[in-house]
Amino acid sequence: MRGRLVIVLAVEVVMSAPLFAHHGSAAFDNGKAAILKGTVAQWVYSNPHCLLTVDVKGEDGTVVRWIAETQAPSIMYPAGYRKDSFKVGDQVTVNVEPVKNGLPIGRIREVVLADGTTLGGTNSVPIPPKGQ
Amino acid sequence: MPLRGMVSTVALLMAVLACPVGTLAQNSGHGKSADGWPQPVWDQPPVTAQNRKAAPRRDLSGMWGPAGGHMAGVQAGGVLAKPNNGRPENQLPYTPYGLELYRSHKAAEGIDAVLPADNNDPRNNCEPLGVPRYNHYNVRLTQIFQDEAKVVILYHYDNRWRVIWTDGRKLPKVVDGGVEIDGELREQRIFGYSVGRWVDDDTLEVQTVGTLPEDRVWLDSTGRPISDHVRVTETLRRVDYDNLEWSETIDDPKVYTTPWQTMKLPMRLHDPHTDVMEYYCSPAEQDAYDKIFGSAASQKK
Numbered sequence: 001m002r003g004r005l006v007i008v009l010a011v012e013v014v015m016s017a018p019l020f021a022h023h024g025s026a027a028f029d030n031g032k033a034a035i036l037k038g039t040v041a042q043w044v045y046s047n048p049h050c051l052l053t054v055d056v057k058g059e060d061g062t063v064v065r066w067i068a069e070t071q072a073p074s075i076m077y078p079a080g081y082r083k084d085s086f087k088v089g090d091q092v093t094v095n096v097e098p099v100k101n102g103l104p105i106g107r108i109r110e111v112v113l114a115d116g117t118t119l120g121g122t123n124s125v126p127i128p129p130k131g132q
Numbered sequence: 133m134p135l136r137g138m139v140s141t142v143a144l145l146m147a148v149l150a151c152p153v154g155t156l157a158q159n160s161g162h163g164k165s166a167d168g169w170p171q172p173v174w175d176q177p178p179v180t181a182q183n184r185k186a187a188p189r190r191d192l193s194g195m196w197g198p199a200g201g202h203m204a205g206v207q208a209g210g211v212l213a214k215p216n217n218g219r220p221e222n223q224l225p226y227t228p229y230g231l232e233l234y235r236s237h238k239a240a241e242g243i244d245a246v247l248p249a250d251n252n253d254p255r256n257n258c259e260p261l262g263v264p265r266y267n268h269y270n271v272r273l274t275q276i277f278q279d280e281a282k283v284v285i286l287y288h289y290d291n292r293w294r295v296i297w298t299d300g301r302k303l304p305k306v307v308d309g310g311v312e313i314d315g316e317l318r319e320q321r322i323f324g325y326s327v328g329r330w331v332d333d334d335t336l337e338v339q340t341v342g343t344l345p346e347d348r349v350w351l352d353s354t355g356r357p358i359s360d361h362v363r364v365t366e367t368l369r370r371v372d373y374d375n376l377e378w379s380e381t382i383d384d385p386k387v388y389t390t391p392w393q394t395m396k397l398p399m400r401l402h403d404p405h406t407d408v409m410e411y412y413c414s415p416a417e418q419d420a421y422d423k424i425f426g427s428a429a430s431q432k433k
Binding site: 025026027044046047048049051053067069072073074075077078099100101103105122123126128129 | 165171172174175201202203208240241245246247248270272288408409410411412413414417418420421424425428429430431
């Protein structure tokens with residue numbers, strides 16, 4: 001699948017609220033969103049933040065490796081993030097808030113899995129565990 | 133089976149974790165789990181006049197979580213009652229020394245947040261947060277156990293626990309470098325020295341002194357300071373069976389010219405069987421995170 005990277009400038013009221021983040025909100029470019037379509041290279045389910053690594057192929061064929069963080073597992077569990085939510089090779093669409101310094105890193109606002117399942121942010125609609 | 137006069141802190145912790153909780157809520161919602169590991173239910177139905185139950189007398193025990201949901205106790209933007217957002221009503225009554233301290237703190241959050249590379253929050257090294265900052269840092273599922281001599285609070289973040297003595301002992305006198313007990317200088321403690329007394333059958337008032345000095349701890353994640361001369365007053369009022377109100381006021385003449393209220397956090401009772409996922413600060417995992425992500429995020433343009 002040919003990936004696309006679209007930078008969307010958007011003013012979102014919700015992003016003006018302070019978020020808990022180990023490295024703080026100051027590193028992130030509030031109001032910006034990067035929509036990444038790509039292939040999962042790694043999923044780390046750990047404190048202090050979970051990390052999703054996604055390879056995104058641009059229009060010119062160049063692959064850019066993005067790393068996107070969520071909050072810690074205990075915080076993201078209600079939103080549906082599990083240890084096995086992502087496998088290497090999965091196709092995903094990730095909406096991230098990028099950092100200000102221009103590097104391909106950011107924090108996850110939403111992930112759409114290949115089957116259409118959407119995992120949101122910390123305040124998204126809870127996704128209960130299987131069997132609950 | 134209640135706890136009975138244990139003196140070993142290790143034994144205390146093991147005991148409280150093993151203590152049956154048969155007196156806890158029946159109407160606080162119940163996540164189902166086929167294997168018996170229910171997850172927290174954050175959207176419990178409200179307590180109404182029809183299902184409201186009276187609070188048990190002088191009993192705070194239970195598993196409590198912020199009534200506003202799992203993010204309601206985060207307080208990344210500063211203490212709940214006065215978020216550090218620059219608004220006039222949230223300005224603090226700093227002493228000159230307190231303001232100097234505040235300016236020396238480079239926080240990752242709040243109106244004066246700096247880029248991560250400049251952040252000097254002691255939390256970054258997994259340092260203990262101390263009292264009262266544990267009350268202002270990602271408060272989520274919070275367990276309370278008690279016996280005839282003490283109330284024990286188990287904080288979610290970093291699996292920390294704290295003892296509040298309710299057996300009538302005196303609050304130590306604060307002196308330079310620590311507190312005075314039986315004529316001796318005693319050491320400053322991460323959780324300080326806490327004593328509680330029942331104001332009425334529903335309300336425990338807790339006083340804490342003897343905490344760590346200002347070069348070790350912050351009040352909140354926005355870098356507001358707190359000193360070792362602070363007196364922290366908390367009230368834990370069980371509004372009814374399923375609801376608890378946790379309030380806090382600090383009196384720190386070294387840093388603030390007047391006492392002020394930092395928090396009033398409504399808490400809701402959760403099912404005692406609820407599984408609590410770990411949320412700890414591990415230097416090894418922190419290091420791994422920084423190598424993959426944090427260091428790059430901290431770089432300036």
